[in-house]
Amino acid sequence: MRLNRIAAVIERHVYDAKHNLERVTDTLYWPVMDIIVWGFLTLFLARHGNLRPGLISFLLGAAILWGMFRAFQRDLAVSFLAEVWSHNVIGLLATPLTLREYLSGLLAINLLKAIVGTAAAALVALLFYSYDFFPYLIALLPFIFVLMIFGLAVGILVTGLIVRYTTKIQSFTWSITGLIMPFSCVFYPVSALPGWMQPLALALPTTQAFEGLRQVVAGGGFSWERLWAGLALDGVYLLAAVASFDALFRSARVRGLLVRIE
């Protein structure tokens, strides 16, 4: 791995942010909007006495972390789509840049964006709803890591699908988290799901992370069990995503799709 090539990928997206206002609004707009909506809901429930103590922390904490996961996964895939839209894919493929370097660059820039977006959402929650997310941050960092790795796996898979099936399936970039969300138990415990959905839910790292979050917020301490389960599942999904990407990329090369991707 060469640092200059990773830096070049970061530099490309820094220039992009300088010229494209929508890249900046994507980073800040959605996380903040999510928190505003969930904040009003919790206020409404609290005023009518329907909110048991601690639930506001579950809801807003979960909204902040889900926003972070969704933005990270989406931005990874959009970063690649930006190369597709500008017909820059083959230009990059004809340089010494390796896939690992490219992904490292994307990870660095999108991690930064996710941190900025999450910090903005947490700040809005603090200023407008007096919900302080920051005391939980240290205990939640391992679960945030679980979410980021899963976001990376989903981003790699979506990128592979775009390489193979071109932009015909680019809407997947924005919709795939919607598919995962009901199974991820973001705002409710696994026990709230019908029996047939529970094994599927438990097979997702997101579920393990949000169950872990609820335990921390409820004062039940840190769940190592949830963390190890989340990390193990992350490993499986990441390996599967990398293998799928490899197969999809090879298939695109055989079919000559890399030069026609748009």
Next chain:
Amino acid sequence: MPVLEVDHLSKDFGKGRVVDDISFHVEAGEIVGLLGPNGAGKSTTIHMLLGFIDPTAGTIRIFGKSLRRNREDIFARLNMASPYAGFPNRLTVFENLMIYARLYGVAERAAKIRNLLGRLGIEELETKQMLELSFGEIARVRLAKAFLNDPQLLLLDEALGGLDPYAATLAKDVLTQLQREHGTAILYTSHNMVDVEEMCSRVIFLRRGRIIAMGGPTEVTRAILREDRKKPALSEAFIHASRGEPHAVE
């Protein structure tokens, strides 16, 4: 020693054969023209050389190595320009070239870029966004990108297409200078036969995926027209071959 060796290369898409058992090589410092009518298989061949398309059969060796196993080393010494390759539209010319220069590990990036922009007559475009440029201006930026790493092998797919005569002359000057200074080998596809006659020491003529003639421009003219010519007449040969009239091989 050849910098590029292509051996029995073929490519099928579905049931159709687009490139059919072609073999050729390019020596260090040589400018070779890859010619043929539309659909002859020129771009597919270039894309296979760059690893964008997997061949159905055959082998490719660049600098004596397989691209699959030596990708980083080969691409550090190779470059390309193709109308299929674009740039992020909102970025300026300078920003785009800075990114590529960093990818190639170019020392003194800004100075190198400004020098190339000057040599290609587009120094005034430095701060313009790509979306503000004409087709010909983009072609010149592509060439500047292609020269950034002083490549030992340059693959140019219709790279001078869309240039006005002045820009084409500047581009050809830079190409020949690069060849002189760095011994760069160039494989060059074009529909401009005058350029090819002027620049290429050897020509490979493709039709329907097969090599129908290979050699110096005059030899290729003779082989295709089946007449004894003293001077190259590649335009005439091109039209003759495109009509599908009988031809000689090599």
